Amino acid sequence: MKNLLKKVSRIVSSKRNKLVKPVIIIILAAVAVSFIIFYAGHFLFEKVPEKQPDTVPPATTHEGKPEMKPLPLKYTHNTEYINGYKQQVHVLEVGLSDPRIEVKPILSFDKVFGFEKLSEMVKRSGAYAAINSGFYHKYGQPSGMVVIDGKMFSNSTGKYPVFVIKDGKAGLHEIQTKLWINFPGGKFRVDNINAEGKKGEVVVFTPEYGSSNKVVSENTTVVVRNGLAEQIVKAKGETGIPKDGMLITFFSPVKGDIPFKTGDALEFEFEPYMDNNSQAYECGSWIVKDGEIVIGEWDEWVGVLTNRDPRTAIGLKDDGTVVLLVVDGRQPEFSAGLKGYELGELLLKYGVKNAAMLDGGASTEMIIDGRIVNKPSFKGEERPLAGGIIVKVNK
Known part of the structure; x- marks a missing residue:
């Protein structure tokens, strides 16, 4: 009886092995196919990073224009x-x-x-x-x-x-300025600009001073428009400042002769020289x-x-x-x-x-x-x- 049972056990075991092996093979094959599909998809669909240039390009704004460097x-x-x-x-x-x-x-x-x-x-x-x-x-x-x-x-x-x-x-x-008027005969020194004048002084007045030179004393004033002496007036008070020119006011008593005449090209300059910037x-x-x-x-x-x-x-x-x-x-x-x-x-x-x-x-x-x-x-x-x-x- 025992021998019979052993023979039956061997037969069953043999058949079980024959059934299990194909199952294992099928499972292993399925796993292998899964790995192949996964890695194939990875290489097919993943974006490969591009090689970066040796120098970094300037940053760009949302408009695609180069971004300016930070302000100091x-x-x-x-x-x-x-x-x-x-x-x-x-x-x-x-x-x-x-x-x-x-x-x-x-x-x-x-x-x-x-x-x-x-x-x-x-x-x-x-x-x-x-x-x-x-x-x-x-x-x-x-x-x-x-x-x-x-x-x-x-x-x-x-x-x-x-x-x-x-x-x-x-x-x-610390600056000590020098002011003058360029005219056909050379350079003529003046004492001040856009300020209340004293006796004997020569002062230039520009439109930034206001509508007139605000003078309340006797004076002789050269009216300059568009760079040319338009008229020379003797006044006991103020004279209007042309918007496109200036006044050169000689406060009485005037020292010496006035070197300008009507029609002269007159230009105000000062030292130290400064340009438009x-x-x-x-x-x-x-x-x-x-x-x-x-x-x-x-x-x-x-x-x-x-x-x-x-x-x-x-x-x-x-x-x-x-x-x-x-x-x-x-x-x-x-x-x-x-x-x-x-x-x-x-x-x-x-x-x-x-x-x-x-x-x-x-x-x-x-x-x-x-x-x-x-x-x-x-x-x-x-x-x-x-x-x-x-x-x-x-x-």
Whole structure:
């Protein structure tokens, strides 16, 4: 019986093996086919990366045009504690190596007289950024030299540093200008431009001064239109300024003979020479000069500098970067303001080698991309100003 069972077991086992082997073979074949199909699809449909070029092409905008390199403009707002006082510091650094960047003065309504909010000047000029400018007389006349795009609006005093941009580079220099009229007989020196004249002086008046020379004393005035002397008038008061010319006013008593005659070609010029891309703006006192703090405790325009007040300054780094700096003040819980010497220390901290004072107090203001970024000290509101320093970004 046992032998019979063993024989039956061997027969069953043999038949089972014959059944299992084909099943295993079928399974293995199916797996192999699956792998073949998978990898074939992978190579057929996967996008093969292209070889990258040795040099990276310039980035492109959504319009497919090359993207311009970043502008050399850096704005920072920092809360600092200086000698135990909280300060809000706004700094705009501007590189002039990029031809798209333009820094220049601006006057209210583009005239010698008057006041205008900085935000309105920014809107009118299309500027990207701006700060308030320097000091001015009672009716908004600049306190010193102003040249915009090579055109002189007012003369230098020779007493304060002038912020100059010429040949694509910025500087702070003390400048004593020379003014004259070119005429067929040579050069004739004049004393001033767009300013109230004194006895015996010769002053040039341009349309930016207003509709007339505003003279109230005896004078002899040469009316120049389209570069030619149109008439010479003796007057006891004002003379209208032609929109396409200028006046040359000799205040009585006139020294010597007037060298011009009607029909003469007359042209105003000044030194130092500045072309149409040159700018100049006379600031207040030096704050930092050649890396040293030189500001004193009193200034002719500011007065006492030992008080903590809102401050505006313009400066230059060693590499020529223009630094526009504003510090809020007269707001103890927000920003106390700085003394003159503290302002010098702060400028050195930001890497400024040369810097000069601009107007401060309630005039202190900075605008970036259409927004007033600081908090003016008078109720947080803008004060109408005689002018500003603007930063334009040209396409």
